[in-house]
Amino acid sequence: MTNSHLTTPVLEPPSIRLPVIWCIGGVDSSGGAGITRDAITLANLNVHACVLTTQLTVQSNQHLLSTESMSASALNQQWQVLYEDTPPRAIKIGAIANDEQALLLCARMQSLVSPRPFVIWDPVLCSSSGGILSDLSESVIDELLTTVDLVTPNIDELAKLTHLSVNDDKSLQTAINRLVGKGAKSVYVKGGHAQWQEAVCDTYFCSSHSLYFRQPKNSKGDLRGTGCMLASAIAAFVVHDYCIEDALTLANAYVSEVRHNTLGVSDNNLPITTTSSRHKAASPPAYFARANGFPAQAASFPQVSFHCRNTVSNRNAAGVDKTPHNKKRVETALAGNAFFPALTNTKLGIYPVVDSVEWIARLWPTGVKIIQLRVKEGSQDAIRQQIKEAMELVEHTDCQLFINDHWELAIELGAYGVHLGQEDLHTADLNAIRSAGLRLGISTHGFAEIQCVRALNPSYIALGHIFPTNTKDMPSKPQGVERLAKYVKLCEGVPTVAIGGINLSRMSDVAKTGVNGIAVVSAITHAEHPLQAYKALAQEAGFA
Numbered sequence: 454m455t456n457s458h459l460t461t462p463v464l465e466p467p468s469i470r471l472p473v474i475w476c477i478g479g480v481d482s483s484g485g486a487g488i489t490r491d492a493i494t495l496a497n498l499n500v501h502a503c504v505l506t507t508q509l510t511v512q513s514n515q516h517l518l519s520t521e522s523m524s525a526s527a528l529n530q531q532w533q534v535l536y537e538d539t540p541p542r543a544i545k546i547g548a549i550a551n552d553e554q555a556l557l558l559c560a561r562m563q564s565l566v567s568p569r570p571f572v573i574w575d576p577v578l579c580s581s582s583g584g585i586l587s588d589l590s591e592s593v594i595d596e597l598l599t600t601v602d603l604v605t606p607n608i609d610e611l612a613k614l615t616h617l618s619v620n621d622d623k624s625l626q627t628a629i630n631r632l633v634g635k636g637a638k639s640v641y642v643k644g645g646h647a648q649w650q651e652a653v654c655d656t657y658f659c660s661s662h663s664l665y666f667r668q669p670k671n672s673k674g675d676l677r678g679t680g681c682m683l684a685s686a687i688a689a690f691v692v693h694d695y696c697i698e699d700a701l702t703l704a705n706a707y708v709s710e711v712r713h714n715t716l717g718v719s720d721n722n723l724p725i726t727t728t729s730s731r732h733k734a735a736s737p738p739a740y741f742a743r744a745n746g747f748p749a750q751a752a753s754f755p756q757v758s759f760h761c762r763n764t765v766s767n768r769n770a771a772g773v774d775k776t777p778h779n780k781k782r783v784e785t786a787l788a789g790n791a792f793f794p795a796l797t798n799t800k801l802g803i804y805p806v807v808d809s810v811e812w813i814a815r816l817w818p819t820g821v822k823i824i825q826l827r828v829k830e831g832s833q834d835a836i837r838q839q840i841k842e843a844m845e846l847v848e849h850t851d852c853q854l855f856i857n858d859h860w861e862l863a864i865e866l867g868a869y870g871v872h873l874g875q876e877d878l879h880t881a882d883l884n885a886i887r888s889a890g891l892r893l894g895i896s897t898h899g900f901a902e903i904q905c906v907r908a909l910n911p912s913y914i915a916l917g918h919i920f921p922t923n924t925k926d927m928p929s930k931p932q933g934v935e936r937l938a939k940y941v942k943l944c945e946g947v948p949t950v951a952i953g954g955i956n957l958s959r960m961s962d963v964a965k966t967g968v969n970g971i972a973v974v975s976a977i978t979h980a981e982h983p984l985q986a987y988k989a990l991a992q993e994a995g996f997a
């Protein structure tokens with residue numbers, strides 16, 4: 454007789470189809486934070502979480518009672534075994550107990566080969582239930598900062614990491630600069646503890662630009678583990694192939710929605726108490742985080758603003774930086790909370806974007822409700838002439854004519870509307886456009902840009918590019934119809950236009966997203982019979 458029935462069966466490795474993220478950090482026995490919170494967040498966002506434990510902590514929601522660290526060799530073993538069969542698309546690091554663990558992780562991360570996973574470090578130094586979790590020396594912190602892609606301190610952690618006090622916007626920026634000076638590639642500072650600010654303002658800083666994410670202050674209390682949740686959610690959206698700006702916007706919205714779902718309801722059956730060290734005395738009621746997956750409510754999304762640093766494009770020929778002036782224009786447009794005039798007719802249908810007045814002459818007899826003159830070449834006088842003739846053609850029709858780029862000429866001639874892209878926003882005078890009573894359409898390419906543009910209250914928001922296009926070099930990736938549907942929902946109350954690579958075969962999927970208008974260039978201008986093409990597109994979309 455053999456003992457074969459007692460031997461361990463060799464299992465096939467699981468076929469994991471979800472993207473994988475490794476969470477490296479401490480186990481919080483209360484389940485409020487740490488790698489438990491990371492794993493819950495990732496499962497909620499359709500990511501498989503592997504967990505590498507740095508320490509076991511004995512915690513209630515109010516107290517950190519004890520911690521026991523893993524040896525560096527045990528941590529190394531966890532890394533090795535996982536690297537063999539479940540390599541990560543991203544790594545999220547939380548509490549690291551000591552220098553030995555940190556140096557091991559730095560060495561391991563530095564040896565990763567291409568395609569290197571995205572690495573985010575949430576520098577958890579203390580537990581929100583009170584107590585120190587991490588004891589790292591200065592040189593090891595610097596090594597970590599240069600190794601990871603993004604570090605996400607809160608204000609207190611930023612102050613500790615930089616040995617600076619952070620108590621206003623100026624000292625916040627000084628501390629961020631210090632962290633970057635130490636080698637951090639990019640920084641996202643959570644502003645929840647910034648007592649001096651009226652809203653909760655998170656700041657993202659990388660070499661080329663900064664982004665600011667504003668949410669109203671939550672008066673209903675605090676929730677544990679939101680730092681872990683945010684960093685895990687950022688990693689999740691990165692592995693779902695969102696650009697970093699969109700991943701940050703979505704993660705911010707996700708945490709806001711969980712907070713709202715949890716604190717915005719009163720449920721006396723929730724059994725335990727939560728405290729951060731700041732709320733201990735009040736002993737507030739307790740909440741378990743309630744997560745709903747992909748953020749669904751427009752109200753959960755932060756208001757976003759961009760600030761590009763002194764790039765070449767922001768300097769004029771004399772080398773003078775134009776950024777502050779231009780930024781002021783956008784901010785002034787924001788400050789008044791004023792709206793650009795509404796469209797006359799929001800049932801836009803097919804929106805031809807054409808490069809000459811001849812095309813407009815050819816197309817307006819179709820009954821087109823919106824058309825754009827997009828002239829990229831020619832003298833100022835020639836373009837003025839084109840705009841004038843186009844305006845005359847549509848004068849007694851219900852066709853809404855938008856002028857691309859040339860906002861000064863559009864104002865001078867009293868055109869119906871202007872279309873601007875993100876780059877154009879750096880130089881256009883939005884106040885002048887609005888004061889002149891012109892409608893404004895603005896191009897966007899993702900969640901961050903939409904949230905930036907929504908605050909300007911434009912007449913419509915263009916969403917691109919949905920499919921690959923040969924008409925224009927695009928710096929971003931095609932969005933696809935699934936994302937388009939999410940953008941349309943986020944733009945609630947503002948008319949939307951889809952653009953980029955849309956043709957007859959893709960038309961019905963695009964129309965199903967509920968977008969108000971569908972902009973096309975080549976599907977009409979490269980068609981053998983443009984008028985028939987227009988009609989077929991309109992019919993396919995259900996606009997005819």
Ligand SMILES: Cc1ncc(COP(=O)(O)OP(=O)(O)O)c(N)n1
Binds near residue numbers: 873896
């Ligand atoms: C409807 C619509 N959507 C997007 C654009 C693109 O505008 P922009 O990014 O400024 O690029 P250019 O068209 O100027 O090359 C558009 N024109 N129309």
Ligand SMILES: Cc1nc(C(=O)O)sc1CCOP(=O)(O)O
Binds near residue numbers: 923
């Ligand atoms: C001009 C333009 N703007 C885009 C954006 O995404 O902002 S895509 C685009 C080109 C659209 O041409 P076609 O219909 O031939 O693909």
Ligand SMILES: [Mg+2]
Binds near residue numbers: 857858872873874877
């Ligand atoms: Mg433009």
